[in-house]
Amino acid sequence: MTVFSDLQSCFPKQIALRPSGHYAHIITLRIAESYPIFQTDDGLNVARVPIGRVNPQPIDRIAMFLRKQTTPERLRGRELLRKYSPEAMEACRYNDNPCGQCPDCIAYGYAIGDEGAEKSKVFGDMAYSLSGHAISHIVNTLNAPNEGGIMYDPAEGKTSNRINSREYVIPSVIFPSVMTARDLTFPMFCYVLNNLVSNKRYGATTTRTGRMDNEVVAIVVADGEIMSNLALTQAIYDALSAENRWPDDDLVSTAATQEVTSAILPDLIRGSDVQIQIRLMGRDLDDFLNEFREAISQNFEGLVEELYRDVADYRNRLKTKPKKGK
Numbered sequence: 362m363t364v365f366s367d368l369q370s371c372f373p374k375q376i377a378l379r380p381s382g383h384y385a386h387i388i389t390l391r392i393a394e395s396y397p398i399f400q401t402d403d404g405l406n407v408a409r410v411p412i413g414r415v416n417p418q419p420i421d422r423i424a425m426f427l428r429k430q431t432t433p434e435r436l437r438g439r440e441l442l443r444k445y446s447p448e449a450m451e452a453c454r455y456n457d458n459p460c461g462q463c464p465d466c467i468a469y470g471y472a473i474g475d476e477g478a479e480k481s482k483v484f485g486d487m488a489y490s491l492s493g494h495a496i497s498h499i500v501n502t503l504n505a506p507n508e509g510g511i512m513y514d515p516a517e518g519k520t521s522n523r524i525n526s527r528e529y530v531i532p533s534v535i536f537p538s539v540m541t542a543r544d545l546t547f548p549m550f551c552y553v554l555n556n557l558v559s560n561k562r563y564g565a566t567t568t569r570t571g572r573m574d575n576e577v578v579a580i581v582v583a584d585g586e587i588m589s590n591l592a593l594t595q596a597i598y599d600a601l602s603a604e605n606r607w608p609d610d611d612l613v614s615t616a617a618t619q620e621v622t623s624a625i626l627p628d629l630i631r632g633s634d635v636q637i638q639i640r641l642m643g644r645d646l647d648d649f650l651n652e653f654r655e656a657i658s659q660n661f662e663g664l665v666e667e668l669y670r671d672v673a674d675y676r677n678r679l680k681t682k683p684k685k686g687k
C-alpha cells in the first residue's frame with residue numbers, strides 16, 4: 362500500500378446524502394508572495410484577538426474572510442472543468458446562474474432562489490495573519506507618480522490621478538488555514554485539494570498583485586472538525602515565542618513557522634476530541650503530494666470523468682431520497 366492508497370481508502374465511495382462524519386482537513390500556510398488586497402471598503406479587514414493561547418495579550422491581525430479564500434479556489438477549479446469538460450460547464454455561471462449539477466456546484470454549494478440549493482461541503486473559517494497588522498501591511502507606497510505627476514496604481518494596472526489609500530498585505534505574511542471537505546469522495550477531495558495547491562492569486566482581481574503560495578503542512582481525515590484557524594495561529598505564536606523566535610517588530614520567517622507548525626500539530630489535532638483516521642505530515646505528506654501531482658498532471662481528464670460520475674450518482678440518489686414531512 363502506498364500513502365496515496367492509504368488516504369484514498371479513508372474516503373466514502375459515494376457523496377453522502379446526509380452528514381456522515383467524514384471530515385478531510387487540509388492544513389495550509391497561506392504565504393503572501395506579492396501584495397494581496399483583502400479589503401472590502403476602505404482598508405484591510407482587521408480583527409483584534411489574543412496573540413496566543415498562553416499569552417492573551419491582544420493584537421490586531423489582518424483577517425482573510427473565508428470567501429476570499431474559497432472564491433478564487435472555486436474559480437480555479439471551474440476554469441479547469443471548463444477546459445477539460447467544456448460542454449458540461451456551458452450552462453453553469455458562478456453566482457449568476459449556477460447549474461447545480463457540476464462538481465463545483467456540488468462540492469462548494471450553490472443557491473438558486475426557490476429552485477434549489479446545495480450546502481457547501483467545503484468549509485473553513487476566517488484566516489488571520491500570524492504577524493500583527495501594523496507590520497504586515499503597507500499603505501499607498503506602491504503608487505509612484507510618473508513624469509507627468511500621475512499616480513500609477515499597480516492594483517488597477519493603470520495610471521490614476523486620484524489619491525489612493527489602498528492597503529496591501531506585504532510579501533511573506535503568513536495566514537495559517539484549515540480547509541475542510543466533508544462527506545466527499547476521494548476524487549472530489551482531489552478536486553478541492555488541486556484548487557488549493559494550484560491557485561496562485563487571492564484578493565482583489567488583478568494581474569499585478571495578489572500572488573500567494575499555499576504550503577500544505579498536513580492532511581488529516583477524522584470524524585469531526587479539528588482546531589480553528591485562530592487556535593492554530595495562536596498556537597504557532599506560542600511555540601515561536603517559547604523558543605524566542607518571535608520577532609516583535611519583524612515578520613517571522615517561513616522556515617521557522619513551518620518548523621514549529623509541524624512540531625505542534627500532533628498535539629493540537631489530538632486535543633480536538635475527534636477520532637483520527639489518518640494524519641499525513643512530513644515525508645508521508647510529501648510522498649502523497651508527489652503521487653497526487655503526478656496523477657493529476659498525467660490524467661486530469663480521468664479525474665474530471667470521476668467527478669462527473671460521483672456527482673451524477675449523488676444527484677440520482679438525491680432524487681429518490683424520501684422528503685421530510687411529505
Ligand SMILES: [Zn+2]
Nearest residue numbers: 453460463466
Ligand atoms: Zn455548476
